[in-house]
Amino acid sequence: MEGELQRIVGRNLRKARLERGYSxxxxxxxxxVHRTYMGSVERGERNLTLQTLEKIADFIGVDPRRLLDEVDEQ
Known part of the structure; x- marks a missing residue:
């Protein structure tokens, strides 16, 4: 499904951000970046570059590949 990877990254990013206590x-x-940009990333509306994904992953201390993996929320 088109855009599904963007949505997965957004969900994973939001989860990791909240786990670390960042607004x-x-x-x-x-x-x-502006807060509204981050909101659109978390909603899967923005297509990140791999470089940006690496920067985000480095900041939150995770392997960038973890942000690409779909996590079962159940």
Whole structure:
């Protein structure tokens, strides 16, 4: 399904951000982007570059591949 990987990355990013106690605004500030941009990433509306994915993963301390894996929420 087109765009599904973007949605998976967004869900994983939001989960990891919340687990680490970052607000969307604080996280966006660190990344040097606007909060609304981060919101659109988390909703799967933005297509990230691999470089941006690596930067985000480095900041939250996870392997970038973890953000690409679909996690069963049940």
């Amino acid at each position: 969307q605004e604080a996280f966006a500030d660190y990344m040097g």
